[in-house]
Amino acid sequence: MNKEIVxxxxxxxxxxxxxxxxxxLIPGTGELGSVFSRDVLGFKGTAKITPVAKRMADYYKLNxxxxxxxxxxxxxxxxxxxxDQRNSTSVVENRIDDEVLSEAKxxxxxxxxxxxxxxxxxxxxxxxxxxxxxxxxxxxLIKSSNSxxxxxNGQKLTITDFLVKIVALALEKHPVINSSYAxxxxxxxxxxxxxxxxxxxxxxxxxxxxxxxxxxxGDIHSVGKDLYKRAREGKILGHECAxxxxxxxxMGMYPIDFATPIINQPExxxxxxxxxxxxPVVIDGEITIRKMTAFSLxxxxxxxDGIEGCKFLKTLKELLQEPxxxxx
Numbered sequence: 001m002n003k004e005i006v007x008x009x010x011x012x013x014x015x016x017x018x019x020x021x022x023x024x025l026i027p028g029t030g031e032l033g034s035v036f037s038r039d040v041l042g043f044k045g046t047a048k049i050t051p052v053a054k055r056m057a058d059y060y061k062l063n064x065x066x067x068x069x070x071x072x073x074x075x076x077x078x079x080x081x082x083x084d085q086r087n088s089t090s091v092v093e094n095r096i097d098d099e100v101l102s103e104a105k106x107x108x109x110x111x112x113x114x115x116x117x118x119x120x121x122x123x124x125x126x127x128x129x130x131x132x133x134x135x136x137x138x139x140x141l142i143k144s145s146n147s148x149x150x151x152x153n154g155q156k157l158t159i160t161d162f163l164v165k166i167v168a169l170a171l172e173k174h175p176v177i178n179s180s181y182a183x184x185x186x187x188x189x190x191x192x193x194x195x196x197x198x199x200x201x202x203x204x205x206x207x208x209x210x211x212x213x214x215x216x217x218g219d220i221h222s223v224g225k226d227l228y229k230r231a232r233e234g235k236i237l238g239h240e241c242a243x244x245x246x247x248x249x250x251m252g253m254y255p256i257d258f259a260t261p262i263i264n265q266p267e268x269x270x271x272x273x274x275x276x277x278x279x280p281v282v283i284d285g286e287i288t289i290r291k292m293t294a295f296s297l298x299x300x301x302x303x304x305d306g307i308e309g310c311k312f313l314k315t316l317k318e319l320l321q322e323p324x325x326x327x328x
Contacts, residue, residue, distance in 0.1 A: 128299075164209055
């Protein structure tokens with residue numbers, strides 16, 4: 001039977017499309033064989049699937065009926081396993097007849113990173129906003145603060161210390177950025193726990209600085225220094241890398257301007273910080289040299305519209321350009 005001449009209710013057609021089922025294959029129980037929604041739902045070839053798994057299957061154009069299970073629903077885990085199989089098969093099928101330099105099995109950390117990044121991209125539609133912000137005053141503040149901080153503590157405050165504090169204060173003003181989306185609900189987090197990406201030889205780990213908006217920059221430095229050191233030594237504890245509500249990835253030590261960072265689920269946003277360069281800028285009609293830093297903000301478009309991201313970046317820009325206000 002040709003799909004165009006199948007008798008079916010509009011809702012039945014929509015349901016069949018959503019489930020990726022050829023409606024012409026469904027026996028109708030209505031008058032003249034019309035297909036109703038009950039027929040679609042009861043169709044033998046229909047696989048039951050969770051909403052997240054359905055979105056992932058649609059994103060990667062998978063046929064969910066290949067995973068049909070009469071005893072339980074198809075879950076995100078089933079989709080990931082199918083993707084692993086497909087990717088493995090693809091590598092074998094597409095491998096050219098050439099010498100292989102080397103092969104190595106992915107480490108547990110690399111496999112976990114791959115899994116989480118895949119889940120993040122498949123679960124949340126993500127977009128990235130870019131902005132170059134004048135951080136001259138911020139670097140001046142860091143320099144002047146270190147003249148005293150070094151005398152008292154024998155250590156130097158870093159740009160990351162200040163960024164953690166400033167971003168946390170910006171999040172206070174924009175609760176939707178400090179939220180999570182799951183099961184058709186938005187959770188607004190009262191606490192602001194900042195994840196800071198730390199590069200390791202085999203990947204990334206994200207230690208968490210709790211209540212970053214409430215503690216001093218000196219405390220952020222002390223807590224962060226300890227966490228980062230133990231993370232690189234492989235001595236950090238699991239709970240110290242859990243519970244973050246927003247993350248920062250500082251790549252300013254590399255010749256990178258902008259990036260498209262991937263959200264660390266279940267967070268709703270991540271800020272990548274690029275390199276700082278001295279550039280000519282027009283201020284009050286005059287050209288002057290200023291320190292300009294590149295920022296890339298990735299957000300979850302399921303519940304954070306572009307305008308909300310723009311407002312957050314505006315607040316962040318104001319705090320970065322007038323950093324003394326963080327001391328008030």
